Amino acid sequence: MELALSDDQVQILDAIDTLAKPYASVPIHDISFALTSAELTRELAEGGFLDVAAMEELGPETAALVVERLARLPFAVEAAASALVRPLLDSELPRPLCLIEEGALGRAVRYLAPGATVVMVGSGGVRSFVATADHVAEAHDESIFAYPMAVLKAQPAEADLRQYNVPASEVLTQWRIGLAAEASGLMAAALAATVTYTSERKQFGLPIATFQALRHRLAEAQVVTNGAYWMTMKAAATRDSGDAALAALHAQEAARRVTYDFHQFLGAMGMTLEHPLHLWTYRLKALTSELGGRGANALAAAEAIWG
Amino acid sequence: MNFDWTPEHQAFRERLRAFLKAELPDNWESIAHHGPGSAEITAFSRQFCGRLAAAGMLFPHWPVSMGGKGLDAWYQTILAEEMWAAGEPRGAQYMNVNWIGPTLMKYGSEQQKKTLLPPIVAGNAIWCQGFSEPNSGSDLASLRTRAVLDAGEYVINGQKIWTSYAGLADNCFLLTRTSDDRKRGITILIVPMDTPGITVRQIPSIIGEGDIHEVFFDDVIVPESARFGDEGQAWEIISYSLRNERLGIPRYHLARAALDRAVALLKARGDWKGEAVKIEAAKAAALTETARNACYAIVDKRVKEQPIGPEASTARYNVVMAERAVSEFVVEYLPQALIDAEPYLKMHHQRGIVAGIASGAAEIQLNIIATEVLELPREAR
Numbered sequence: 246m247e248l249a250l251s252d253d254q255v256q257i258l259d260a261i262d263t264l265a266k267p268y269a270s271v272p273i274h275d276i277s278f279a280l281t282s283a284e285l286t287r288e289l290a291e292g293g294f295l296d297v298a299a300m301e302e303l304g305p306e307t308a309a310l311v312v313e314r315l316a317r318l319p320f321a322v323e324a325a326a327s328a329l330v331r332p333l334l335d336s337e338l339p340r341p342l343c344l345i346e347e348g349a350l351g352r353a354v355r356y357l358a359p360g361a362t363v364v365m366v367g368s369g370g371v372r373s374f375v376a377t378a379d380h381v382a383e384a385h386d387e388s389i390f391a392y393p394m395a396v397l398k399a400q401p402a403e404a405d406l407r408q409y410n411v412p413a414s415e416v417l418t419q420w421r422i423g424l425a426a427e428a429s430g431l432m433a434a435a436l437a438a439t440v441t442y443t444s445e446r447k448q449f450g451l452p453i454a455t456f457q458a459l460r461h462r463l464a465e466a467q468v469v470t471n472g473a474y475w476m477t478m479k480a481a482a483t484r485d486s487g488d489a490a491l492a493a494l495h496a497q498e499a500a501r502r503v504t505y506d507f508h509q510f511l512g513a514m515g516m517t518l519e520h521p522l523h524l525w526t527y528r529l530k531a532l533t534s535e536l537g538g539r540g541a542n543a544l545a546a547a548e549a550i551w552g
Numbered sequence: 553m554n555f556d557w558t559p560e561h562q563a564f565r566e567r568l569r570a571f572l573k574a575e576l577p578d579n580w581e582s583i584a585h586h587g588p589g590s591a592e593i594t595a596f597s598r599q600f601c602g603r604l605a606a607a608g609m610l611f612p613h614w615p616v617s618m619g620g621k622g623l624d625a626w627y628q629t630i631l632a633e634e635m636w637a638a639g640e641p642r643g644a645q646y647m648n649v650n651w652i653g654p655t656l657m658k659y660g661s662e663q664q665k666k667t668l669l670p671p672i673v674a675g676n677a678i679w680c681q682g683f684s685e686p687n688s689g690s691d692l693a694s695l696r697t698r699a700v701l702d703a704g705e706y707v708i709n710g711q712k713i714w715t716s717y718a719g720l721a722d723n724c725f726l727l728t729r730t731s732d733d734r735k736r737g738i739t740i741l742i743v744p745m746d747t748p749g750i751t752v753r754q755i756p757s758i759i760g761e762g763d764i765h766e767v768f769f770d771d772v773i774v775p776e777s778a779r780f781g782d783e784g785q786a787w788e789i790i791s792y793s794l795r796n797e798r799l800g801i802p803r804y805h806l807a808r809a810a811l812d813r814a815v816a817l818l819k820a821r822g823d824w825k826g827e828a829v830k831i832e833a834a835k836a837a838a839l840t841e842t843a844r845n846a847c848y849a850i851v852d853k854r855v856k857e858q859p860i861g862p863e864a865s866t867a868r869y870n871v872v873m874a875e876r877a878v879s880e881f882v883v884e885y886l887p888q889a890l891i892d893a894e895p896y897l898k899m900h901h902q903r904g905i906v907a908g909i910a911s912g913a914a915e916i917q918l919n920i921i922a923t924e925v926l927e928l929p930r931e932a933r
Binding site: 465469479488543546 | 827
């Protein structure tokens with residue numbers, strides 16, 4: 246048992262904080278529903294932060310830490326699939342990586358755009374292709390989930406898909422770990438933003454965070470957010486399919502529990518684009534539907550634990 | 553990070569399991585059935601703990617100077633997990649190992665150490681903690697049981713309530729009021745439970761036998777030497793001693809063991825089918841494992857001798873959620889007769905209510921998290 250971060254891990258997270266400093270807040274007057282930065286993404290890739298999983302002394306657990314930390318930024322960065330799944334397949338695959346379950350044609354996919362690598366996982370194994378404009382439906386609406394998203398309308402012929410020898414189950418495990426790591430960071434950031442707001446906002450002459458009706462629910466949010474972090478770290482360390490399914494399940498349960506509360510506590514401010522809360526909470530909403538949602542992750546966990 | 557046990561930790565767990573297998577009698581389930589506070593387990597524990605001590609496994613984590621082996625806090629955790637999963641044959645004596653012994657060593661007078669430690673070390677000492685009162689629960693510092701020093705003797709008058717194990721205890725670690733200063737007016741007295749003037753009444757409960765009592769003190773007289781620490785030092789001492797007590801019982805482990813047992817029974821009955829039962833079982837497991845990880849994070853800090861802060865409250869609240877989820881699962885998916893017939897499931901069903909109340913109500917944990925972890929502005933009172 247060793248549950249503290251290594252010196253290397255602390256240094257990597259510090260380096261991310263330094264690099265991401267200019268991106269730690271929302272540009273003034275920006276009211277994007279999905280905030281992204283090509284510059285930030287480029288800097289992270291060049292700094293090798295998304296490739297730490299392949300380094301033996303760092304591994305998936307450091308990758309999960311990186312994903313969790315980046316998810317706290319208001320800017321969306323495709324980190325989870327790149328940091329946790331790409332090393333299993335081919336570390337040169339063009340980014341961003343879009344993970345989809347087989348048969349997901351017609352669904353909106355996070356970060357999907359021409360040039361992205363689409364990785365399909367399912368009973369047919371693990372296959373990928375690089376998306377072109379032919380595969381991606383024109384975005385007629387902005388995403389409703391605070392991620393850049395587009396609908397996958399077509400895929401190449403079977404013969405044109407790249408097939409991998411990696412079992413689908415391994416990819417699913419890393420996907421779940423990435424999902425849990427990202428959700429943990431999103432919840433931590435959303436909680437912090439809500440704590441700040443409720444500590445400053447006064448009604449009846451007092452900060453509204455002095456009222457127990459909010460305090461206890463915020464404290465419960467801290468409990469489940471902290472839990473999501475530890476479940477993620479355990480799954481990343483053990484790489485066990487049951488641990489990963491439990492981590493994803495807990496993250497989705499927790500996300501569901503906190504997102505409406507956070508907006509509620511901001512009152513009408515929580516309905517605006519002026520406050521950045523939605524950048525984290527609406528990403529959380531997107532993550533709660535991934536991998537079949539809570540029910541499917543729970544079934545995967547039950548299968549792994551009890552058979 | 554590494555979530556694996558070391559070979560030494562694993563070997564210790566195996567030794568404990570082998571010891572339990574060899575030492576628990578064939579009719580152990582019928583004894584365990586009564587619960588850790590019961591007369592049956594208490595009587596059993598007076599023999600069992602002695603044998604555990606002889607095998608060097610009663611308090612492996614105590615320093616060598618106290619007769620322990622100076623092993624890290626993971627050993628205490630493993631010990632607790634294995635004992636509780638077996639129905640806690642140590643009975644109430646787990647408290648001695650967790651905090652009463654170490655507190656005696658740190659704050660006791662030479663005389664107190666000489667008389668009180670040997671029975672604990674021999675595995676034959678039952679203690680109760682006289683803390684809560686009818687009007688002092690979460691607000692413990694408002695307690696009113698009065699001790700007046702008069703000519704070298706303390707005269708104690710008042711009432712304690714919810715006192716675990718009081719009916720069979722040899723000694724009480726009693727909080728008394730010696731002055732009106734809210735916290736600095738509280739003094740610890742160590743009171744033998746057979747002192748005249750003490751009346752113990754078990755409170756009929758839904759959580760099992762021997763767990764909760766009323767204890768009345770009517771002109772109970774003890775010598776001044778029964779005082780533990782200085783007058784007014786109680787708050788400091790219990791803050792030190794109980795730092796780890798929120799995690800004293802490895803409830804995450806018990807909850808998971810009960811859940812695994814429930815699933816095994818469902819499978820044996822052919823009822824482990826369909827999605828609903830599996831989804832709910834996994835949700836409960838997610839909570840037991842979240843609680844386990846949160847508790848382990850604290851043990852890890854103890855091993856490194858880092859201060860334990862409000863994260864203990866976060867871990868405790870996780871434990872409350874886990875206990876309840878497993879209890880709810882058991883009640884929802886297993887027939888009543890089966891719960892009743894399975895000692896550990898029955899115990900879980902009975903005691904799922906306890907985690908949120910004992911050692912500080914769940915709401916108090918949330919208050920601590922709000923103020924000390926989230927650093928929200930303090931609430932108006």
